[in-house]
Amino acid sequence: MPPSEAVPGAGGLSSLGTGFTPSMLTASYYPEQGWGAVAIVPRGPLQLDPATMALHYGQAVFDGVRAFRQVDGSWALFRAESYAERLRQSCDRMAIPPLAVDQMVALWRSFVAHETASGELDEDSFYLRPLIFGCDPVFGDRPSTCYQLVVLGVRLPAVRRPPLRVLVTDRFVRAAPGGVGAAKVPGNYGAGMLARKVAQDNGCDQVLWLDAGRRRWVEELGSMNVMFVLSGVVVTPPVTDTILAGVTRDSLLSIARHEGIECEERPIALEEITAAVGWKGLDEAFACSTAAQVVSIASLQVADRRLELPPETPVADRLHRLLAEVEQGRRSAPGGWLTRVQLPD
Ligand SMILES: Cc1ncc(COP(=O)(O)O)c(C=O)c1O
Structure with a gap:
């Protein structure tokens, strides 16, 4: 993966940029177990089979939710349940087994807690990008059986963008x-x-x-x-x-x-x-x-x-x-x- 600075066009007017936070949250879905195997690990490349079905057939959903530093210095997610509910509805539309809204919000909370615990985040806000995709390594126009969730964080200063x-x-x-x-x-x-x-x-x-x-x-x-x-x-x-x-x-x-x-x-x-x-x-x-x-x-x-x-x-x-x-x-x-x-x- 190229270093963040090397991504052309990153950080432009319409871009969220590449100021990623250090970690990512991952979880997996298997038909017998449901969602599980939650982990917060250093952000880095995923190992994917090139036949991963989401890459070919687009069975994937994502969302974007934000955490803000509060006046008392603590952190809070803004309208987390609304975003988690929208992500659940996107999953339904794409025949992806959803996580329950309260489960998803709990994962986001633990991710924000993890990323802010070191106190090294200078910005007053960061953006969480949950992505769920079908990961069966198969060519075929049918829903995947296995899925992966990845949650990334991007530092996002609360500045007004130009018109x-x-x-x-x-x-x-x-x-x-x-x-x-x-x-x-x-x-x-x-x-x-x-x-x-x-x-x-x-x-x-x-x-x-x-x-x-x-x-x-x-x-x-x-x-x-x-x-x-x-x-x-x-x-x-x-x-x-x-x-x-x-x-x-x-x-x-x-x-x-x-x-x-x-x-x-x-x-x-x-x-x-x-x-x-x-x-x-x-x-x-x-x-x-x-x-x-x-x-x-x-x-x-x-x-x-x-x-x-x-x-x-x-x-x-x-x-x-x-x-x-x-x-x-x-x-x-x-x-x-x-x-x-x-x-x-
Ligand atoms: C197509 C589209 N419309 C509207 C919005 C604004 O939605 P929200 O305010 O929930 O970010 C977004 C951003 O997520 C979008 O991608």
Whole structure:
């Protein structure tokens, strides 16, 4: 494996980078035993048969959850149960035997405790990436019988990312009804790479996907949900089976409503947005995800038109700040949002 610094493009605007924490958690599933053999070991290459079925047929799921240092110096996972439940649902969709939500959360807690125990983690937050994949070494289009779980950690400082330039594509689609758009599966991202490259070639950072049928309804970005502020109202598409139900999206809606900001979850036609840019009804637009938190959108490229969006983003700024306060335990969170991590004695 090349050293982290040698990975081209690592650490870019859309990347989580390669600031891995020192260890990884592994577990295995065998039909007779179920999930077991949990271990936390130094991070390093996995030994895989080249016929490992996930590499060929894509039977794999992952997720991304974050741990934050709290004001009192302790660590907590943010909305761990929501992420574990989404991972369980992704497993169901991909015919992978899931771990129970409380089992998964317990593994994440022990991993965070392990990685933070030495006190060497300078950052105030790190990202956990659980990945589960079918590992039968077999060519065949049928579910694997054995699976492996790997949990990696990536150091992630809580900094605000620069505004995004977004390409709206009607040439490619990300997800179709009945497909896997609502699951967090590697194939969704692989299928989006060409659109992502086209975006880069056009001076953009991200793709905004439209619905597969009419290519009219706004869905989400490649790895973030999208929100618009239209005449003071936060508007975002409803979650369907073609959109990933972002936990950050849900947290922001909940925080915004608690703050008295009006929010609507409803279908948004692309022409509603382009028209609103014209008559100034679009106050701001932003994207949200666990890794990026809240990122303003600077421009939308629609066919050969580049629509510049308002540079001031007070709603996004405020929601970003409030979310950070909740994550760090500086503002009260709804019950169950913070899962404290007990350090080993
Ligand atoms: C396709 C997609 N949509 C939305 C999101 C945002 O989800 P979350 O806020 O749970 O990270 C992500 C990131 O995980 C994603 O990959």
